[in-house]
Amino acid sequence: MKSIKEIYEDFDRIGCLTFATVTKDGYPETRIAHLFAWDEEGLYFLTMNHKPFARQLREGGKLSICGMSSNTQSTVDEKMLPSFEAGYTMKATGDVKEVSLEEIRKKSEINPLFLTGVNDYDRYRDEIFFCLYRFWGEKYDFDFELEHRNHKLIRNYFTYGGYQKEFSGMKIDQKMCIRCGACFSRCAEYNFHAVQKTEEGYAIDTRRCDVCGNCTLVCPVGAISGY
Ligand code: SF4
Ligand code: SF4
Structure with missing residues (x-):
């Protein structure tokens, strides 16, 4: 099972991620954002207080994030079929909670990653912070063209924060x-x-x-x- 540090680093190598919530009408809604820190309580991100994103997080308390490593670009061959350089996608789905600015400031005293939150707040005062604290996810490591091994996939499933999930399959x-x-x-x-x-x-x-x-x-x- 991956540690929270490894999970954060795999997401961080991707950088910009898709963050999905559900609207009050029950539709999925996505936007691009990124994680800025991790600690033993979970993964941290920020947004603006008045955005629908913040409202959906507060009301629903659920989030799904995913992304694809940036060295992967799809190209199309003569049959118009896509091919991908070896890489990975990463996803996590679970529960979020709001974290106060005071807590982020306190964490920044011992963990420099949290300075991103503190310093960004100084620029954008309507900012608020969230932590994805209980989740399940997967790292889907692909090598479809067999550049580095003789099989296409290695799928790593993980849970964090006591999330209970059985990973099934074929x-x-x-x-x-x-x-x-x-x-x-x-x-x-x-x-x-x-x-x-x-x-x-x-x-x-x-x-x-x-x-x-x-x-x-x-x-x-x-x-x-x-x-
Ligand atoms: S669904 Fe069957 S054929 Fe396809 S990857 Fe899984 S085991 Fe192999
Ligand atoms: S019977 Fe079906 S599951 Fe069993 S070996 Fe043959 S193809 Fe595979």
Whole structure:
């Protein structure tokens, strides 16, 4: 499981992130922002008091953030299909709470990251601070062109602040499986190599699986299911 420092650093390498909340009409709404600090209480960001973003955070208390590492640019080949340099996307979803300026000032005395909040407040006096303090998330590390390894994905799931979540994914019903190996070959063809062959039979490693569904299309007995 990743530490809060590692989670922050992975987000920070991306820089600008998409921050999603829900409007009072029940629609998702996004904007671009960034995290400016972390400590053992969570991840910190700021916004202006009178923005709908702040109201939605106060009323809903929930937030989802995501971003993609900046060295990744999609290009299109002769078949108009996209290709990506190796990189990662990162997301976290959970609960937020407001943090007072006094608390941010206090934290800045022992952690220079919080000086961003203090000094920015000096420029923009309507600023307020929030902490994403309990969340789950994922780092989706991709190498679709197999530049650095022989399989496309490494998916790292994490939780923080006591968030309870079970990470599920594609799975094989061992009672139905007839050990034909078709899913193993199909997944290998796509270079995910998520279907593993063990002494007991076949199993799916969810850290490598993209939930592309191709294995389900070749299973003769319908033994593979998802989420
Ligand atoms: S869903 Fe796709 S990636 Fe996952 S095991 Fe099946 S073929 Fe492999
Ligand atoms: S394709 Fe279906 S029956 Fe064959 S090994 Fe995979 S899960 Fe089992």
